[in-house]
Structures are given as C-alpha cells and as structure tokens.
Amino acid sequence: MVKTALITGASGGIGYELAKIHAEHGGNLVLVARNKEKLDKLKNELEEKHGVVVHTIQKDLSLHGAAYDIYNKVNDLNIEIDYLINNAGHGDFSMFAESDWPKQERMINLNITALAHLTRLFLPQMIARKNGRILNVASVASFVPGPTMSVYFASKAFVLSFSEAIAEEVSRQGITVTALCPGPTESNFHAIARDGKKGKDRKMLSAREVSEYGYKSMLKGKVVAVPGILYAMVPFMLRFIPRFLTARIIRKAQEDKHTSV
Numbered sequence: 001m002v003k004t005a006l007i008t009g010a011s012g013g014i015g016y017e018l019a020k021i022h023a024e025h026g027g028n029l030v031l032v033a034r035n036k037e038k039l040d041k042l043k044n045e046l047e048e049k050h051g052v053v054v055h056t057i058q059k060d061l062s063l064h065g066a067a068y069d070i071y072n073k074v075n076d077l078n079i080e081i082d083y084l085i086n087n088a089g090h091g092d093f094s095m096f097a098e099s100d101w102p103k104q105e106r107m108i109n110l111n112i113t114a115l116a117h118l119t120r121l122f123l124p125q126m127i128a129r130k131n132g133r134i135l136n137v138a139s140v141a142s143f144v145p146g147p148t149m150s151v152y153f154a155s156k157a158f159v160l161s162f163s164e165a166i167a168e169e170v171s172r173q174g175i176t177v178t179a180l181c182p183g184p185t186e187s188n189f190h191a192i193a194r195d196g197k198k199g200k201d202r203k204m205l206s207a208r209e210v211s212e213y214g215y216k217s218m219l220k221g222k223v224v225a226v227p228g229i230l231y232a233m234v235p236f237m238l239r240f241i242p243r244f245l246t247a248r249i250i251r252k253a254q255e256d257k258h259t260s261v
Helices: 013-024 036-050 066-076 101-129 150-169 189-193 207-220 234-240 243-257
Strands: 004-008 028-033 054-058 083-086 132-137 175-180
Touching: 004 013, 004 101, 013 028, 013 036, 013 083, 013 132, 013 207, 028 036, 036 054, 054 066, 066 101, 083 101, 101 132, 101 150, 101 175, 132 150, 132 207, 150 175, 175 207
Parallel strands: 004 028, 004 083, 028 054, 083 132, 132 175
Antiparallel strands: none
C-alpha cells in the first residue's frame, strides 16, 4: 500500500533527502517549505523519476496559524497522512542577552509550536486508523544545555522529551513516534545560525546519511535515534558529568566552533 508522507522543511538538507528517500520507496508526498521554487523543482524531479504523486505547500511555519493552514490544505486535497515528518527548524548563535528577540521567537514558533501543533492535528487521524508514524527531527543538542545557542538547544530538548512522551501515549495504538537526534550535519543550517559567518566545522555526516538512518529508524519504530557511533555515546557519557560542568564544556566547544577563520 502506498504511504503518504508530509515533510516540513523539505526544500533543503535533511528534509530534502527524506523526501527523496520516501519517493524511492514508492511513497507519495506533501512537501512544505517557504521556498516555492525549490519545492516545485523537487516535486517535478520526484514525480518524473519515481512516478509518485507530490503536492507542495508554500508556508512559513514560524507564523501563527501556519499548522492549521497546512492541515486544512491537506484535508481539502482529501489526503491521509501516514508519515508525519516534522523536520523544519533553525538555530541562532549568540549570547542570549545580546540576541535578536524576534529571531528567537520565530525559532520557538518553528522548532516547538509548529511541530507540536502539527502533531496534535494529524495524530487523532492516525489513532482512528490505528496506524501511522511520526518522525520529529531533534538534535544531539537535545541532551545538553547550550550556552551561545540557548534557545535552540532548549527547543530541541523539548522535541526529544515531547516525542518520548507521545511515543509512550500511543504505544498500544499502532503508532510510532521517533526523535531523530543528529550531530552536526552537512547543510546550510550552520551558515544560517552564524548569519553567513564562517567558522570551524568538525567532520560531519551528510544530510543523506542522517536521513537514511532516521527513515530506517522511523520504520522500525525506534523512539530515540542518534546517528553516528560517536554521538550515540553522548547520552551514556552524560550520566557521569555534572550538569554545571556540561554547560561549561558545551560553551567552550561552541565558541571554538564559531570562531571566525
């Protein structure tokens, strides 16, 4: 049976690769992002190459009511969503006291509010059908406090905790919820967070590698999925480090990473 996936933030990075992977599996798609030109290009590519049906919705999910707009559009199209993939998100590098508040607020709306609202809107339909999968893109940042990116790290902690809780709530109803927690990934995320400034980047997994791991983990019903052996060890290692020291370590790592070159 053909499965339909709704993917937010599908115009680039992990969302773009997840769309391609789902199409490779013969699945139909509803793609959401702000950039209509990129969405339409991806739609044409996937339909031509894989013979799937792709719908696009141009929407800024940081705006109030955006989740409702998407939900209503999907219902107007008479589409049932089998896989909800909440991928859209962005970060910001700055000391909180010096941060651009409107940018922080948009981040909260996008990383937290839109993700939770879309889940609330589509989950009852999955429960009624006793079938469905949700993939929420969190981050390895979910496990630690993040000085210099405080709101971003905190927003991803929400995604992880929220996903684990909902996964338990629906565990006996034929639905799975997966939190994908990648480390630094090759994409334009870091450039956006730094406002285009260059910085030192460690060796990263590709967006394709992260997406393949996340998609397989979703199909398996894994609740927490951390790609890469090194980052998969993070939750275990954190048990032995005091939280105040963790914050200091993360601050040093963040400042080193974002030092201009």
